[in-house]
Amino acid sequence: MTHAEPIATNPRAAAPAARAIPDALRLLSETLEPERRLVRAGDPIYRAGDRLGCLYVLNSGVFKVVNLTADGREQVVALKFKGDWLGLDGIAGGRHTCDAVAIDTGEVWMLRYGALLDAAQRRPELLQLLLQAMSREIAHDRDALMSMCTLPADARVAEFLRYWADALEQRGLRTEQITLRMTRAEIGNYLGMTLETVSRALSRLARDNVIAFCERGRREVRIPNIAALHGFVQRSLTPASPMLQ
């Protein structure tokens, strides 16, 4: 009885999701033949205010999406992985409303918005793909808002790690040991807390053996068991913490 195998214990349930991203990428590749662009950590692919010429799909790597307000506030509002789209928020206004910046080496595919629109008119499966990507993003943003509003700081950090590990797992990538490509300050900015609070939360998670730090630096995190992270979140809810009705 193997117990250390959380992935694909139920192949029938895992299979469709596991196939979804490669299938989507193949469809896009074949029907639109997108221009490919290699990026390294720190490279922006667009900036808030840029005219929306293209939408982007990640073939590999990790991106952060940074929102900025007129009054100078700046915040990481999303993380993007393989198969995710970038730039969807700019469709309404014809201009990008955020910065998109690579935080790891990777490859993005550029889809001319006009060409995509044309193709979507002719090919139902392409339209579906786009609508589903947008829908997924809306649903995810709401979950994120909800975590922000209802979870205490420690749980938010745990949830952040769980989400990251989960995203990698769904894409068939190594999840046992993940490299956070963000500083504590960036993580805190994303989660709405200070870098000190992030650091303390991580220390506590490590002390509780929910995560472990690896030899090389504290930027690499070992997650022996994703379910344990979820358990940690749940525990911070149950013990007398109805937190906002």
Added chain:
Amino acid sequence: MTHAEPIATNPRAAAPAARAIPDALRLLSETLEPERRLVRAGDPIYRAGDRLGCLYVLNSGVFKVVNLTADGREQVVALKFKGDWLGLDGIAGGRHTCDAVAIDTGEVWMLRYGALLDAAQRRPELLQLLLQAMSREIAHDRDALMSMCTLPADARVAEFLRYWADALEQRGLRTEQITLRMTRAEIGNYLGMTLETVSRALSRLARDNVIAFCERGRREVRIPNIAALHGFVQRSLTPASPMLQ
């Protein structure tokens, strides 16, 4: 010289936006002839888990969108006004992921998802309409997340009122005096704070003359000047409050 007319002092700038919603509604009405449904405060139009048969567009009234998690947390994650769409988050999974509940009398138009998809394939302007609605929702959700993360409680309440008044103004509705159709508890739940904090924030806003309560109850709020609300938000940022870098 009439001075109490904040709208359309610059007709060229205001006109396109002001026309956008009626134009969109007319297009939908003519091309899809949607079934219309009257609702009253408290009526749900769908529940999380329901199969996605329709998308909905508000012709009038106000809706709240409520998200619930497996562990029982429940939160208002969005407010919807005339011209807004409901149910977009359910496209990806084929099921609604939230409850949508009327908080005022109004009328929603039901669009069979399949029919909408067909029509969008044939009519570019309809496809654009749908994509723009989804894009706008993504952009707005990010702004909301950002407010949550970067603004202190008082400013979040001010921003909430500003957004509500702004939404009404954009739709050509009375904005001088608005009726909040949510309890303090609901507002607090939406903004990630307790009802007491909402109450205190409102009292402070009234004391600073940024808002005023009307004779009948404290559920009606008079907003003499929307810009003053924005000013209040800004002030809570500048005086030694970098708040998260």
Added chain:
DNA sequence: CGTTCGATTGAGGAAGATCAATTAATGTGG
């Protein structure tokens, strides 16, 4: 006119921000 529900206001406490000091990585020029 009492009952109920929502709103307000105050007092005390806890989570998390801020300030500050230390330690660990990373990078740079010699």
Added chain:
DNA sequence: CCACATTAATTGATCTTCCTCAATCGAACG
């Protein structure tokens, strides 16, 4: 390769904001 400079992370000590608990008040309703 090492000394040094720089940046990131950790940890502790306060202080602030906001939550919790509780009492009071007002409005709506039967």
